[in-house]
Amino acid sequence: xxxxxxxxxxxxxxxxxxxxxxxxxxxxxxxxxxxxxxxxxxxxxxxxxxxxxxxxxxxxxxxxxxxxxxxxxxxxxxxxxxxxxxxxxxxxxxxxxxxxxxxxxxxxxxxxxxxxxxxxxxxxxxxxxxxxxxxxxxxxxxxxxxxxxxxxxxxxxxxxxxxxx
Amino acid sequence: xxxxxxxxxxxxxxxxxxxxxxxxxxxxxxxxxxxxxxxxxxxxxxxxxxxxxxxxxxxxxxxxxxxxxxxxxxxxxxxxxxxxxxxxxxxxxxxxxxxxxxxxxxxxxxxxxxxxxxxxxxxxxxxxxxxxxxxxxxxxxxxxxxxxxxxxxxxxxxxxxxxxxxxxxxxxxxxxxxxxxxxxxxxxxxxxxxxxxxxxxxxxxxxxxxxxxxxxxxxxxxxxxxxxxxxxxxxxxxxxxxxxxxxxxxxxxxxxxxxxxxxxxxxxxxxxxxxxxxxxxxxxxxxxxxxxxxxxxxxxxxxxxxxxxxxxxxxxxxxxxxxxxxxxxxxxxxxxxxxxxxxxxxxxxxxxxxxxxxxxxxxxxxxxxxxxxxxxxxxxxxxxxxxxxxxxxxxxxxxxxxxxxxxxxxxxxxxxxxxxxxxxx
Numbered sequence: 001x002x003x004x005x006x007x008x009x010x011x012x013x014x015x016x017x018x019x020x021x022x023x024x025x026x027x028x029x030x031x032x033x034x035x036x037x038x039x040x041x042x043x044x045x046x047x048x049x050x051x052x053x054x055x056x057x058x059x060x061x062x063x064x065x066x067x068x069x070x071x072x073x074x075x076x077x078x079x080x081x082x083x084x085x086x087x088x089x090x091x092x093x094x095x096x097x098x099x100x101x102x103x104x105x106x107x108x109x110x111x112x113x114x115x116x117x118x119x120x121x122x123x124x125x126x127x128x129x130x131x132x133x134x135x136x137x138x139x140x141x142x143x144x145x146x147x148x149x150x151x152x153x154x155x156x157x158x159x160x161x162x163x164x165x
Numbered sequence: 166x167x168x169x170x171x172x173x174x175x176x177x178x179x180x181x182x183x184x185x186x187x188x189x190x191x192x193x194x195x196x197x198x199x200x201x202x203x204x205x206x207x208x209x210x211x212x213x214x215x216x217x218x219x220x221x222x223x224x225x226x227x228x229x230x231x232x233x234x235x236x237x238x239x240x241x242x243x244x245x246x247x248x249x250x251x252x253x254x255x256x257x258x259x260x261x262x263x264x265x266x267x268x269x270x271x272x273x274x275x276x277x278x279x280x281x282x283x284x285x286x287x288x289x290x291x292x293x294x295x296x297x298x299x300x301x302x303x304x305x306x307x308x309x310x311x312x313x314x315x316x317x318x319x320x321x322x323x324x325x326x327x328x329x330x331x332x333x334x335x336x337x338x339x340x341x342x343x344x345x346x347x348x349x350x351x352x353x354x355x356x357x358x359x360x361x362x363x364x365x366x367x368x369x370x371x372x373x374x375x376x377x378x379x380x381x382x383x384x385x386x387x388x389x390x391x392x393x394x395x396x397x398x399x400x401x402x403x404x405x406x407x408x409x410x411x412x413x414x415x416x417x418x419x420x421x422x423x424x425x426x427x428x429x430x431x432x433x434x435x436x437x438x439x440x441x442x443x444x445x446x447x448x449x450x451x452x453x454x455x456x457x458x459x460x461x462x463x464x465x466x467x468x469x470x471x472x473x474x475x476x477x478x479x480x481x482x483x484x485x486x487x488x489x490x491x492x493x494x495x496x497x498x499x500x501x502x503x504x505x506x507x508x509x510x511x512x513x514x515x516x517x518x519x520x521x522x523x524x525x526x527x528x529x530x531x532x533x534x535x536x537x538x539x540x541x542x543x544x545x546x547x548x549x550x551x552x553x554x555x556x557x558x559x560x561x562x563x564x565x566x567x568x569x570x571x572x573x574x575x576x577x578x579x580x581x582x583x584x585x586x587x588x589x590x
Binding site: 015017026027060066086097144157158161 | 221
């Protein structure tokens with residue numbers, strides 16, 4: 001899959017409390033959650049995401065709580081992919097499970113806010129159209145690729161359960 | 166066939182045993198059977214939605230699927246009441262044995278060990294990041310999201326990547342007032358909030374054996390604050406005594422081989438650790454409490470899955486006994502479970518708290534995540550025994566949380582600024 005879009009850039013240790021504050025966790029509605037995405041980190045996110053749909057973070061993106069509401073709110077707000085130098089473990093699993101594309105790139109720091117990127121998810125290639133730089137991301141393990149090609153963990157398991165019946 | 170037994174860490178051994186293997190390698194992806202799954206009123210409704218979407222009809226074992234409504238309970242508003250209702254009805258429909266209603270419930274990570282649900286050697290997954298708490302019992306236990314929880318509830322299995330391990334050898338005798346909280350804050354301050362990312366943290370050494378079970382729970386609880394996957398203590402006599410009084414079930418004790426491979430081995434001399442405070446807005450932003458003077462506060466919270474146990478309440482009561490909370494400071498004490506609440510009541514601790522001007526709450530995660538029962542206004546500061554001090558964690562995005570153990574929190578309640586116990590006693 002190829003994703004072409006512009007970047008909203010954040011720093012290190014973006015935690016799930018700023019991605020979606022707990023005061024909004026009294027719902028599981030993705031649409032409602034999306035209205036408050038990044039509210040405590042960047043009050044202009046909702047406007048920015050209308051024209052820029054790739055998030056670039058630093059180290060330990062998504063640290064903190066296990067709330068799946070965090071990647072759900074990001075996905076429902078229209079974001080097409082998140083690139084970071086590293087991801088917190090639970091956020092990374094959650095993003096893969098719900099089908100939000102995530103890429104680990106040690107060179108993510110070189111990507112600037114507002115740059116236009118072309119991402120090839122299958123090949124693990126990131127091309128920065130603004131600066132002309134090309135970055136690579138390590139390929140995902142086969143098992144995780146299977147989850148992604150199934151369209152998320154739920155679909156993957158659904159097929160397994162159905163085949164048993 | 167390789168006849169030589171390859172050395173493994175506790176984390177490797179537990180994961181191997183749960184995936185039907187003799188040995189698992191670091192980085193290997195395995196499909197493992199879990200002993201316990203856990204969900205709460207925030208993560209469970211989403212997991213139930215996914216559970217239904219995947220076409221699951223039954224939970225894999227109604228005795229092993231645990232549900233605790235503890236975050237926004239007793240319900241703070243209509244929406245959270247609706248979320249709890251989804252979980253309650255699901256629990257009824259599936260005849261869930263370990264669903265704990267308000268009145269029986271406590272903060273999940275204090276409750277499950279107390280009820281003897283988690284045992285040494287278990288593999289536990291919970292849709293709450295602080296599920297790593299049960300590492301104090303010698304279990305491999307970690308936080309997951311709602312979709313993973315749905316899969317684990319439906320199949321009893323989940324995929325894991327076998328983590329590398331960092332060993333922390335705790336030595337020395339901790340000083341007066343020093344508890345597990347100071348040790349883990351010190352460690353996080355040293356290695357950073359991503360210092361153990363994807364890793365198992367293993368706590369061992371003579372000082373580990375000196376620590377109470379309550380302090381061990383606190384340390385394991387905050388492994389996630391360093392990015393850790395597990396936070397595992399070696400099982401000793403204290404662990405066995407704790408477990409024996411709570412469960413008659415059999416369990417297996419796993420212990421790292423002496424020649425197991427570690428990514429790093431870090432020695433911590435606990436006798437040198439002073440009372441710690443983590444300043445906003447990261448748990449790694451630690452200082453000695455003695456260097457944290459002149460920070461004026463508005464609120465103190467003593468409770469949570471990190472520090473709402475008897476050791477914490479006793480320590481707070483020792484400082485608050487015969488003293489008054491400073492004028493204008495709100496001090497909220499939250500025993501983590503009904504049993505802890507009752508034990509504290511019988512010991513006279515609750516009386517001490519109320520006479521000193523604290524408010525005592527029924528068990529809830531409440532203020533820790535800015536849910537209810539002590540949300541901060543703009544510009545307000547709290548000293549809190551909870552686990553996170555991220556932006557907006559306890560309320561307004563321009564409020565501040567200073568993390569500490571119970572001694573500093575109680576002393577600060579008396580003075581209204583960040584204070585060590587020596588200054589008020």
